[in-house]
Amino acid sequence: MTDLAQLQSDALARIEAADDAEALEALRIEFLGKQGSISALMKTLGKMTPEERQEQAPKIQGARTAVADAITARKEAFEAAELERKLAEERLDLTLPAPQSPKGSVHPVSQVMDELAEIFADLGFSVATGPEIEDDWHNFTALNMAETHPARAMHDTFYFPDQDADGNRMLLRTHTSPVQIRSMVKEGAPIRIIAPGRVYRSDSDATHTPMFHQIEGLVIDRDINLGHLKWTLETFLKAFFERDDIVLRLRPSYFPFTEPSVEVDVGWQDVKGRRVLGGDGDAPGHGWMELLGSGMVNRRVIEFAGLDPDEWQGFAFGVGVDRLAMLKYGMDDLRAFFDGDQRWLDHYGFSPFDQPTLSAGVGAGA
Numbered sequence: 001m002t003d004l005a006q007l008q009s010d011a012l013a014r015i016e017a018a019d020d021a022e023a024l025e026a027l028r029i030e031f032l033g034k035q036g037s038i039s040a041l042m043k044t045l046g047k048m049t050p051e052e053r054q055e056q057a058p059k060i061q062g063a064r065t066a067v068a069d070a071i072t073a074r075k076e077a078f079e080a081a082e083l084e085r086k087l088a089e090e091r092l093d094l095t096l097p098a099p100q101s102p103k104g105s106v107h108p109v110s111q112v113m114d115e116l117a118e119i120f121a122d123l124g125f126s127v128a129t130g131p132e133i134e135d136d137w138h139n140f141t142a143l144n145m146a147e148t149h150p151a152r153a154m155h156d157t158f159y160f161p162d163q164d165a166d167g168n169r170m171l172l173r174t175h176t177s178p179v180q181i182r183s184m185v186k187e188g189a190p191i192r193i194i195a196p197g198r199v200y201r202s203d204s205d206a207t208h209t210p211m212f213h214q215i216e217g218l219v220i221d222r223d224i225n226l227g228h229l230k231w232t233l234e235t236f237l238k239a240f241f242e243r244d245d246i247v248l249r250l251r252p253s254y255f256p257f258t259e260p261s262v263e264v265d266v267g268w269q270d271v272k273g274r275r276v277l278g279g280d281g282d283a284p285g286h287g288w289m290e291l292l293g294s295g296m297v298n299r300r301v302i303e304f305a306g307l308d309p310d311e312w313q314g315f316a317f318g319v320g321v322d323r324l325a326m327l328k329y330g331m332d333d334l335r336a337f338f339d340g341d342q343r344w345l346d347h348y349g350f351s352p353f354d355q356p357t358l359s360a361g362v363g364a365g366a
């Protein structure tokens with residue numbers, strides 16, 4: 001057994017003499033690695049008689065522990081020394097100004113969503129959410145788009161191959177309108193919500209991306225009429241674009257979930273070749289831009305959501321958040337929103353300290 005004692009004392013001496021982490025690691029492998037000398041001794045235990053093993057096992061085990069502990073201790077000593085060296089060497093000048101360009105920024109979509117939440121909170125709306133993986137009943141059927149409804153074909157839907165437990169076809173929601181249904185079913189009436197979120201359609205060019213953002217609005221109460229809708233949209237758009245000269249044009253339109261349906265255009269004026277919102281769309285050099293869909297909620301939708309349409313009426317609207325951001329902040333390619341290009345984010349992103357508030361103006365940097 002002097003062999004073992006010799007091995008152990010040699011090992012400990014060499015560990016003590018190791019002068020860097022690399023040398024130490026080589027020693028660990030030499031003694032304790034798979035082919036290591038102490039590991040080899042451990043293996044001999046299997047071939048011993050029980051009596052021999054009872055005698056040798058604690059010794060070999062003891063040598064192994066002693067070597068392992070010595071390696072750990074030496075390693076900690078190296079780390080402590082390294083830390084000491086760094087602390088002694090590194091100097092931090094606390095009088096230097098903070099770095100000039102902050103690294104993170106708030107994406108314009110997040111910024112606009114915050115602005116919208118702020119504006120609508122002030123009008124008494126709360127924020128509702130729903131799942132992005134929807135079933136076909138909430139996304140279409142309950143919104144008065146039956147299986148054979150032609151409007152279904154207009155939404156280039158991403159379907160999942162499987163159905164859910166109740167036999168519903170599952171899909172990526174094509175709009176935020178299913179949140180209307182979920183909110184009415186859950187909360188009943190009266191209700192006043194906005195529902196911002198991601199939506200998906202199989203579509204891609206400069207103005208369409210397969211994923212984009214919408215915000216849905218829903219008001220259900222007694223005696224709600226088109227006047228309430230018009231006032232709400234006007235108030236919202238004036239607050240959002242931060243100007244009082246916003247002119248809206250309401251055009252009759254068609255959506256299965258509203259009756260009557262109204263498409264809302266906003267007037268713009270051309271100032272030195274640049275589109276500026278707030279103009280009279282009918283005046284020379286001015287024009288109209290389609291902005292959002294809306295209308296009085298169809299009786300059938302109110303029924304589908306489990307409410308009595310003779311008692312409850314309301315209005316709804318849906319608008320593209322990315323589009324609102326483009327109009328307000330002047331980007332012209334939607335695809336760049338989702339490229340994650342650092343230069344674009346640096347240019348169009350917002351400071352996290354620029355919280356939109358109504359008192360300071362919801363516009364960033366106001």
Ligand code: DAH
Nearest residue numbers: 175177293294295316317318
């Ligand atoms: N869901 C419609 C779409 O994505 C937008 C829309 C139109 C929503 C009219 C509404 C509405 O709530 O009333 O094209």
